[in-house]
Amino acid sequence: MNYWLVKSEPGKWSWDDQVKAKTTHWDGVRNYMATINLKAMRIGDDAFFYHSNEGKEIVGIVEISKEFYLDPNDPSGRFGMVDVTAVEKLPTPVTLAQIKADPKLSEMILVKNSRLSVQPVTPAEWKYITSLAGLKK
């Protein structure tokens, strides 16, 4: 079981959109590092859904419901997508400011490489963030 964090600009695709659609393709990733992470995802893995630019906070959790497959619209044949399904909304969103201010989360890729759109989260970080968010697990 692995944990991840995926980013979306709410103006383009928000958590509410994800909940309405329930399951969607997580496509449009055109970055090598992010693609490596997409390929490492397995069905049943959980991922934080993060709002970039607006909000700048983790708002919900999605589950990987289909593993990596190639994007037929990508002419290079290099990039692809996974399917994700909305699982639950965080009772209290966890903001970027909060994450940056917390020594326990200072090693997160979100802090160190803010531009990577698909990134791994350690089990310790996952557990800690879900507790900050008010989720009991």
Place this chain on the structure above:
DNA sequence: GCCAACGTTGGC
């Protein structure tokens, strides 16, 4: 809206 940081492209 600006701009720093980063990734990618393409010329050599």
Place this chain on the structure above:
DNA sequence: GCCAACGTTGGC
């Protein structure tokens, strides 16, 4: 294969 130029992302 290197690296300068360019484009994009995302925080502020």
